Amino acid sequence: MEKMITIPRYIVVDEDRNAIYEILSKLNLKNPLVVVGKSTKKYAPDFEYIYYSDINLEDSDIKNITKGYDSVIGVGGGRSIDIGKYIAYQTGIPFISMPTTASNDGIASPVVSLRQPSILVDPPIAVVVDLNIIRKSPKRLLSAGFGDMVSNITAVLDWKLAHREIGEGYSESSAIFSKTIAEELMDYVLRDIHLSHYPEKLVKALIGSGITISIAGSTRPASGSEHLFSHALDYLKKKYELDVDSLHGEQCGVGTIISSYLHYKEDNLSYEDMENIRLSLKRVGAPTTGKKLGFEEEILIEALTIAHAIRKRYTILRKGISKERAEEILKECEVI
Numbered sequence: 274m275e276k277m278i279t280i281p282r283y284i285v286v287d288e289d290r291n292a293i294y295e296i297l298s299k300l301n302l303k304n305p306l307v308v309v310g311k312s313t314k315k316y317a318p319d320f321e322y323i324y325y326s327d328i329n330l331e332d333s334d335i336k337n338i339t340k341g342y343d344s345v346i347g348v349g350g351g352r353s354i355d356i357g358k359y360i361a362y363q364t365g366i367p368f369i370s371m372p373t374t375a376s377n378d379g380i381a382s383p384v385v386s387l388r389q390p391s392i393l394v395d396p397p398i399a400v401v402v403d404l405n406i407i408r409k410s411p412k413r414l415l416s417a418g419f420g421d422m423v424s425n426i427t428a429v430l431d432w433k434l435a436h437r438e439i440g441e442g443y444s445e446s447s448a449i450f451s452k453t454i455a456e457e458l459m460d461y462v463l464r465d466i467h468l469s470h471y472p473e474k475l476v477k478a479l480i481g482s483g484i485t486i487s488i489a490g491s492t493r494p495a496s497g498s499e500h501l502f503s504h505a506l507d508y509l510k511k512k513y514e515l516d517v518d519s520l521h522g523e524q525c526g527v528g529t530i531i532s533s534y535l536h537y538k539e540d541n542l543s544y545e546d547m548e549n550i551r552l553s554l555k556r557v558g559a560p561t562t563g564k565k566l567g568f569e570e571e572i573l574i575e576a577l578t579i580a581h582a583i584r585k586r587y588t589i590l591r592k593g594i595s596k597e598r599a600e601e602i603l604k605e606c607e608v609i
């Protein structure tokens with residue numbers, strides 16, 4: 274069925290450490306395999322587990338890993354959730370997402386981004402969030418999550434541009450949903466100097482972002498030219514074996530500063546909205562320059578010149594930007 278939309282059946286965001294057990298019994302799941310990171314094992318529910326770092330994804334018999342289990346639970350940051358989601362999908366059993374931080378929108382999405390281009394799989398059948406754990410998670414991860422959320426603003430502008438210029442399909446409902454949740458969160462960050470409700474609002478926004486991807490049947494509402502820039506940085510990290518530990522959401526945040534500048538220059542975005550993106554990223558402590566991300570200028574320039582070619586996705590980068598123009602743009606929007 275072409276147009277079927279699949280979203281998580283249960284979403285729990287509260288302070289109850291036992292919610293996972295109630296969800297498992299509602300779903301009549303008795304024997305999950307928990308995929309967890311070394312630093313998040315302490316948050317895992319009491320079932321058999323495997324460290325994601327011990328899973329060889331190239332393994333042809335991924336099915337052996339989940340043999341005898343009726344479901345997979347991913348506990349941790351983006352990587353353990355991605356890997357858990359992936360092995361559950363490969364073996365056709367349900368996946369439950371238990372994020373221990375809010376660093377990107379893989380929490381509830383039907384996406385696995387272990388390599389580019391990301392692939393569409395089933396979304397988690399349930400998302401179980403313990404806010405006490407999220408609130409205590411490293412601030413840097415919560416800042417990265419904001420970068421992956423504010424990126425939806427330029428992603429939707431790129432999607433509209435592709436619809437206008439090359440007639441690409443466009444889902445109004447998914448786009449409006451995505452843009453609104455991103456702008457709501459940004460407005461909150463600009464309004465509340467104490468950010469007292471930020472972790473809860475961030476995790477709910479990221480869950481919403483994952484749902485917009487399910488509605489669209491594509492990452493278009495959450496991934497545009499700003500993500501192409503981030504993926505280009507990931508590619509160059511590997512190509513030059515760079516020792517930079519920047520996070521996906523942090524890279525997307527800087528990418529959004531660049532993309533919002535390009536959209537502002539083409540009158541798709543107001544100067545105020547462009548500046549609010551930079552200010553809100555600063556407010557949550559996310560990197561707003563290439564230097565704070567940890568990259569040399571020439572890497573940032575090369576990333577912007579190759580970003581359009583990372584995957585087949587039409588954005589404001591169009592057929593690409595010259596090295597000279599990339600340097601000018603990065604200087605004009607103060608990323609270098």
Ligand SMILES: NC(=O)c1ccc[n+]([C@@H]2O[C@H](COP(=O)([O-])OP(=O)(O)OC[C@H]3O[C@@H](n4cnc5c(N)ncnc54)[C@H](O)[C@@H]3O)[C@@H](O)[C@H]2O)c1
Pocket residue numbers: 310311312313349350351352353355373374376377378379380382384385386387406407409410411414417520521522
């Ligand atoms: N599916 C998607 O849509 C999507 C999108 C972007 C990225 N991803 C995936 O996510 C990965 C990036 O995720 P990330 O930015 O979270 O980085 P990560 O998962 O590589 O690292 C997060 C780190 O924080 C630790 N951590 C998590 N919660 C913690 C807590 N409460 N206390 C202390 N430490 C905690 C984790 O153990 C891990 O070491 C990518 O490699 C990719 O696989 C998926």
Ligand SMILES: O=P(O)(O)OC[C@@H](O)CO
Pocket residue numbers: 378384386390391421492495496497500501
């Ligand atoms: O399709 P991509 O570009 O991997 O995007 C997926 C996710 O990062 C969106 O926030």
Ligand SMILES: [Zn+2]
Pocket residue numbers: 377378421495496500521525
């Ligand atoms: Zn992302």
